Amino acid sequence: MKTLLELSGVTVSFDGFRAINNLSFQIGEPELRAIIGPNGAGKTTFMDIITGKTRPDEGRVVYGEKSESLLKMSESQIARSGIGRKFQKPTVFEAQTVRENLAMALSNPRGPFDVLLYRKTAKGAARIEEIAEEIGLTHELARPSGELSHGQKQWLEIGMLLAQDPRLLLVDEPAAGMTPAEREHTTDLLKRAAQTRAVVVVEHDMEFVRRLGCKVTVLHEGSVLAEGSLDHVTKNQDVIDVYLGR
Amino acid sequence: MTQGFLSKNPSVLWFLAILGLFTVVVTVLAEATGIGLLSTSFIKTLGKTLCLCLIAVAMDVVWGYCGILSLGHFAFFGIGGYAIGMWLMYARTEIIVTESLAAAAIPPTPSEIENAIGTQIFGVVGSSDFPALWAFSDSLFLQLLMVVLVPGLLALVFGWLAFRSRVTGVYLSILTQAMTLALSLYLFQNDSGLRGNNGLSGLQNLPGLEDTPQSVVSIGFFWASALALAMGYVLFAWVVSGKMGSVIRGIRDNESRVRFLGYHVESYKLFVFTLTAIVSGIAGALYYPQAGIINPAEIAPIASIYLAVWVAIGGRGRLYGAVIGAAFVSLLSSWFTGGGAPSIPLGFYTINWTDWWLVLLGLSFVLVTLFAPKGIGGLFDYITINRAPQRVGDFGPDKGALRREEGQQEPEERRP
Numbered sequence: 301m302k303t304l305l306e307l308s309g310v311t312v313s314f315d316g317f318r319a320i321n322n323l324s325f326q327i328g329e330p331e332l333r334a335i336i337g338p339n340g341a342g343k344t345t346f347m348d349i350i351t352g353k354t355r356p357d358e359g360r361v362v363y364g365e366k367s368e369s370l371l372k373m374s375e376s377q378i379a380r381s382g383i384g385r386k387f388q389k390p391t392v393f394e395a396q397t398v399r400e401n402l403a404m405a406l407s408n409p410r411g412p413f414d415v416l417l418y419r420k421t422a423k424g425a426a427r428i429e430e431i432a433e434e435i436g437l438t439h440e441l442a443r444p445s446g447e448l449s450h451g452q453k454q455w456l457e458i459g460m461l462l463a464q465d466p467r468l469l470l471v472d473e474p475a476a477g478m479t480p481a482e483r484e485h486t487t488d489l490l491k492r493a494a495q496t497r498a499v500v501v502v503e504h505d506m507e508f509v510r511r512l513g514c515k516v517t518v519l520h521e522g523s524v525l526a527e528g529s530l531d532h533v534t535k536n537q538d539v540i541d542v543y544l545g546r
Numbered sequence: 547m548t549q550g551f552l553s554k555n556p557s558v559l560w561f562l563a564i565l566g567l568f569t570v571v572v573t574v575l576a577e578a579t580g581i582g583l584l585s586t587s588f589i590k591t592l593g594k595t596l597c598l599c600l601i602a603v604a605m606d607v608v609w610g611y612c613g614i615l616s617l618g619h620f621a622f623f624g625i626g627g628y629a630i631g632m633w634l635m636y637a638r639t640e641i642i643v644t645e646s647l648a649a650a651a652i653p654p655t656p657s658e659i660e661n662a663i664g665t666q667i668f669g670v671v672g673s674s675d676f677p678a679l680w681a682f683s684d685s686l687f688l689q690l691l692m693v694v695l696v697p698g699l700l701a702l703v704f705g706w707l708a709f710r711s712r713v714t715g716v717y718l719s720i721l722t723q724a725m726t727l728a729l730s731l732y733l734f735q736n737d738s739g740l741r742g743n744n745g746l747s748g749l750q751n752l753p754g755l756e757d758t759p760q761s762v763v764s765i766g767f768f769w770a771s772a773l774a775l776a777m778g779y780v781l782f783a784w785v786v787s788g789k790m791g792s793v794i795r796g797i798r799d800n801e802s803r804v805r806f807l808g809y810h811v812e813s814y815k816l817f818v819f820t821l822t823a824i825v826s827g828i829a830g831a832l833y834y835p836q837a838g839i840i841n842p843a844e845i846a847p848i849a850s851i852y853l854a855v856w857v858a859i860g861g862r863g864r865l866y867g868a869v870i871g872a873a874f875v876s877l878l879s880s881w882f883t884g885g886g887a888p889s890i891p892l893g894f895y896t897i898n899w900t901d902w903w904l905v906l907l908g909l910s911f912v913l914v915t916l917f918a919p920k921g922i923g924g925l926f927d928y929i930t931i932n933r934a935p936q937r938v939g940d941f942g943p944d945k946g947a948l949r950r951e952e953g954q955q956e957p958e959e960r961r962p
Contacts, residue, residue, distance in 0.1 A: 351806060379808035391803045393796045400792045410808050412817040418789045464807065 302365075304329035304498045305350065305468055310359030312345060312522075319345045320356065321522035329467060332494035334509045334530075335502045337519035338543050343502045344388070346519065347470045351385050352378045363468075380410055384466030388473045388502075390453035394446030398437055398456055401445050402428045405460035427463065434489065435459040450477045458489065468498045475508050487511045506530075518543065551784060558783045561866050562776055569772045576768075578761040589764040590836045591880065595873055596771035597833035598856075600778045602872035603865050604822035604829070605853050607782050610862030611791065612818045613798030615715075617850040618704075618722035621729050622697035622823040624845035626830030628733075629696060631746035631840050632680060633689035637753035639666045640684070670744050677739030693831040694824050701823030702816065709812040709819075714801065726847045733842035745841025749834055767836050774832055775869075778825050783865055785821070794818060795863075855911050860921050867923025874922065879903065 305327050312320040320342045327333050337343055348354035349361065352375040361370040363381065370378055379385075392401050406424055408414070432438045435455040440448060445456055454477060461469055471490065475483045490512065493499055503509050509516060509530060516533050518525040520543070526536045533539050552559055574580040576589055584592075601623050608614050643662040647654040654662075665674040682688035708721055736742035752763060786794060796804045797811055805811050834840045853872075860871015881887060882903035890897040899906075914921055 353802070374810070375802070375805040376808050376810045379806050385806050387803075391800055393792075393799055393803070395795060395799060396792060403789060404792050404796060404804075405807055410810065412790075412810075412813050415793055415809075415814075416785065416790045416817075460807070 302328055304331075305361075305363050307349070307361050308359060310349060310356045310361065312342075312349065312354060312356045318522055320349065323359070323519075323523050325517065325524065327468070327498045327500060329498045330494055330496050332491060332499045332512060332514040333501070334512050334514055334516045335500060335519060336504070336506075336509060336516060336543070337525075340521075341519040342522040343519055344472065345522075347385060347472060347500075347502070350378075350468075350470060351375060351383060376410070379464070379466075382465075382467035383470065384461045384464040384468070385470045386457050386461050386472055386474060388476065390450065390457045392445045392448075392453050392456050392460070394444065396445060397442055398432070398445050398448070399428060399441040401456060402431055402441075402459055402463050405463035407463070407465040431459045431463050434462065436485075451479065451482055454478060455482075458486070462493065466497065469493060469500065471499065471501045473503055474501065475503065475505060483508060484511070551787060555783055555787055557864075557866055558780060561779055561869070565772060565776055565779075569769065572768060573765065576761070576765045578759070578765050586761045586764045589761075589768055591877075593764065593768035593771045593836045594833050595876055596768070596775045597829045597836070598876050599869045599872045600771075600775045600829040600832075601826045602853060602856050602860070602868040603775075603779055603782055604825045605857050606860075606862060606865055606868035607786060607794075608818055608822045609854065609857060610864070610868070611786050611798060612794045612815060613801075614815060614819060615719045615854065616722045616819065616822075617719050617847055617854065618726045619822065619826045620849035620853055621726040621845050622701065622826035623830035623833070623849075624729075624840065624842075625697050625700070626693045626827030627834030627837075627840045627844070628740060628746065629689050629692040629827070630831040631749050631834055632683040632740075633686050634749045634751075634753065634835060635667060635746050636663065636680065636683040637686070638748060638751055639663045641753055641756075642666070668741065671736040671742050673737075679739040690831075693827050697823045697827035698820055701820045705816045705819040706812075709815045723847045723850070726845060726850055730842045730845040730847075733845065740842075743841055743843070745839060745844075746834075747839040749840065750836070750838035752835070764836070767832065771832050771836075774828060778829075779865060779869070781825075785818075786865070855907065858911060858921060859914050861923025862919075862921065864923045864926075866926075867921050870922050875907070879907070882906070 303326050305325075307323055307325045310320055310323045311318065323342070323346065325346075335343055335346070345354060349356055350370065352370060352373060355371065362368065363370050363383070368381070370383075373381070393404070396404075403420075403424065406427060408418065408424070428441070429438070432441055435458060437448075437452060437455060437459065440452065445453065448456060454474065458471070458474060461471070469490075474486050474490065478486060487508065490499055490501060494514070501509075501512060503512075513530075515528065516530050517527045518533050518536075518539050520538075525542065526533045526539050572584065572589065572592060575583040577584070577586055601619060605616070605619050608616050608619065640659070640663055643659055643666060647659060647662060660676070661674060664676050668674055668676075676683075682692065704722075704725055708718060713721060732738055733740055734743050740746070750760065750763070752758070755763065785791065793804060793809055793814060796807075796809075797814055801811055804814075852875075856871040856875045857868045858871070859875055860869065861867025882899040885900060887899040887903075889899065918924060920927065
């Protein structure tokens with residue numbers, strides 16, 4: 301397992317408040333990693349830094365075999381280099397159909413003229429069907445995604461993430477608003493994805509994290525408090541004090 | 547543009563059919579080509595309206611589809627008009643001057659002719675020298691190139707600066723308005739090289755076609771405008787259909803999400819902004835020879851605001867909505883302001899529509915925005931939505947639901 305992404309000594313302040321404080325983190329490929337932590341621990345800011353939404357004040361973020369710095373790249377460049385993100389609140393294009401949403405996410409050339417002259421291919425259509433099957437939206441493909449239920453939108457967004465075919469998936473609270481059966485399906489899906497890629501899951505729900513059965517990183521006040529298996533970190537006295545004890 | 551594109555967008559065929567029918571009817575009723583029921587000036591009004599419809603379609607793409615409320619597209623329209631107007635004015639003045647100098651005893655030298663043309667054109671602003679801006683004005687081809695190049699380049703540079711700095715929403719609208727205002731104030735100056743507030747005039751007289759009556763010229767421009775509108779409509783319908791349209795509408799609804807999908811949002815906005823600016827320039831180049839005169843007041847920000855009002859009233863986010871809005875509101879506007887609408891005496895006060903039309907327009911804009919955000923084009927939804935749904939196959943997951951084959955149950959795995 302080789303390292304895909306490495307953050308070292310990353311610090312971000314918002315108006316003097318240190319959201320991320322000297323954070324170091326690395327993830328290999330393939331790997332599944334869960335990130336837990338109390339509110340305000342910097343989980344979302346952590347994802348914002350990787351995807352280029354927030355620029356850190358200090359530190360390095362390097363990615364891939366060539367150890368490229370993500371700090372010099374724009375959001376769209378980072379996304380094109382293979383980092384996909386699912387937001388906490390499902391953000392799908394509600395005015396467009398499920399199929400259009402998935403087609404937009406499919407990994408194809410992203411330039412304006414490529415897209416203008418893009419022709420639907422049988423391969424692309426097959427891939428959309430395949431993803432729709434996986435996320436259980438086969439019968440909803442022609443519907444505007446605004447009509448979907450909250451859980452279905454979550455699925456659609458996960459589907460869009462898969463369609464992007466990224467090397468690193470950042471998934472923010474994938475199970476929020478899902479029924480137990482749907483949660484189970486989500487766990488399976490993420491585990492399967494992690495067989496070939498790096499997957500980072502931010503989640504509050506301990507049961508969900510337990511089912512993922514992977515290495516866990518605990519964030520607290522913008523830095524790593526503990527790292528290891530779930531059993532290991534839940535026995536850690538610091539973790540119990542700041543997170544589990546309350 | 548394959549068979550698939552038109553069959554998937556039936557509204558385009560409908561639009562082309564209606565536009566074609568309209569053109570035929572007007573041609574039959576026109577003075578030069580038909581029974582002469584419509585006056586030449588009315589043909590010109592209709593031709594101008596078609597040009598306004600074209601710029602409205604462009605505005606709809608940039609605002610209704612891409613979410614950029616540009617208050618600068620009438621500036622591009624005006625630039626197109628100025629570009630063609632410079633050639634029209636130069637070439638016509640050249641003919642007149644050459645004719646009058648030919649009568650002189652000594653044949654004039656080329657520089658004498660040049661000076662005489664300069665005096666004719668710029669005498670009104672107290673000058674006789676040709677500014678550098680007019681370097682290409684003797685060539686129709688180069689000026690036609692300017693119709694496309696100048697709005698395109700201006701939009702490219704302005705858009706690149708604005709979009710790169712991630713200026714969006716109201717701030718971008720203000721920025722485009724500032725650009726428009728700056729351009730019109732510049733053109734108002736006498737030393738801008740474009741005759742200040744006099745603008746360019748006599749554009750309806752085509753050089754070399756002096757003997758052709760205006761009735762023929764007007765129907766020619768009407769056809770050209772109809773053709774331009776048809777081509778522009780098909781072009782934009784093609785751009786906003788398919789994946790490009792999907793991305794553009796995505797940018798309108800959630801820009802940062804599109805960015806995280808790996809699309810370079812700024813390039814897309816720049817593409818849309820520049821393409822629509824070029825089409826606006828072409829629309830302007832067809833409009834002003836029919837209007838006969840262009841002056842900087844045409845470029846003032848208020849014109850671009852009208853454009854936004856037309857598109858909003860017609861219905862944003864559907865191309866035919868923009869056409870309906872532009873045609874309806876601009877024709878209605880010329881009826882009201884031209885004294886066509888009868889005054890309403892209230893006893894204590896008489897409502898003169900020339901004064902009150904703007905109030906009525908503003909009120910209807912507010913009402914449409916509040917109560918009918920889809921605009922006039924939204925009425926078409928009633929036609930399409932009430933069509934009977936396709937009832938093929940199974941009706942529902944319940945045991946009692948109607949089945950294609952009686953007694954069969956829906957397989958379990960169909961339910962997500």
